[in-house]
Amino acid sequence: MNRIYELMFIVRPDMTDEDLDKLISTLQSVVPASGGNVQRVDKMGKRRLAYAVRRFHEGIYVLMVVEGGGAVIHELERRLRVTEPVIKFLTVRVDEEQKRLDKVKQLRDSKKKISAQPAAPPASAAAAAEPAVPAAESPATA
Amino acid sequence: MAEETKAPEQSAPSERPRSSGDRPSGDRPRFGGGGGGRGPGGPPREGGGGRKFFRRKKVCKFCVEKIEDINYKDYRMLGQFVAESGKIVPRRLTGVCAPHQHRLSAAIKKARNIALLPFAGRAS
Numbered sequence: 001m002n003r004i005y006e007l008m009f010i011v012r013p014d015m016t017d018e019d020l021d022k023l024i025s026t027l028q029s030v031v032p033a034s035g036g037n038v039q040r041v042d043k044m045g046k047r048r049l050a051y052a053v054r055r056f057h058e059g060i061y062v063l064m065v066v067e068g069g070g071a072v073i074h075e076l077e078r079r080l081r082v083t084e085p086v087i088k089f090l091t092v093r094v095d096e097e098q099k100r101l102d103k104v105k106q107l108r109d110s111k112k113k114i115s116a117q118p119a120a121p122p123a124s125a126a127a128a129a130e131p132a133v134p135a136a137e138s139p140a141t142a
Numbered sequence: 143m144a145e146e147t148k149a150p151e152q153s154a155p156s157e158r159p160r161s162s163g164d165r166p167s168g169d170r171p172r173f174g175g176g177g178g179g180r181g182p183g184g185p186p187r188e189g190g191g192g193r194k195f196f197r198r199k200k201v202c203k204f205c206v207e208k209i210e211d212i213n214y215k216d217y218r219m220l221g222q223f224v225a226e227s228g229k230i231v232p233r234r235l236t237g238v239c240a241p242h243q244h245r246l247s248a249a250i251k252k253a254r255n256i257a258l259l260p261f262a263g264r265a266s
Contacts (some may be wrong), residue, residue: 008215008256010256010257045259048255050257050258050260050261051257051259051260051263055259059257063215065198066174088255088256088257089256090252090255090256092214092252101211104210105210108208109251
């Protein structure tokens, strides 16, 4: 149950800030009820839409990162569909992608440390090389 | 009649680049020297078609700059791979490698769905 979803939705541009906050907190309260937790909420501000959605040319974008199972998203989307000010939403599952990115990053960081080792004699690099040495040796011995 | 036209197609698909629209074979960019050298020399009708041979030198931007995260939210970066008409540019023009092109096109489609990029027409 460690799925991470990114839910992005667009709210009509004539919404006030406080209405928007009310809407967000309503959605946030739904999440723990279905067994999840909100990691963060990003209000990305008003943006011009690439095409007219429900006759609106601008919209307020909100991004919500939620952790939980499919039921959480099911409930959230149901709510969003019914909420009148929300004109569009998109849910993306990101945990697999995040895993892949972390793996690549790790691979790249470990390669960098190994290559930085012989080329860096000074003391500052020696301190960096020390933690790298056991990391470099273990794949070598394994 | 049908067999005649089919046989040459099947025997040398890479040597006989017909109107490139039909055969977007992945090996073309990699064939590079072979394709570029052989092409204009071979069937003269290809030159007559007016289709200049693709630029081989292009490299995949994502591989070179080591960008791993092709996010749908990054519409500015995605916009570079989208034509004026809003269409996704084929990789033989941008030089993107296949796996990155798949991720790129998936991201562009997500961005289109959330109105960050247009389906058709200029991105304002």
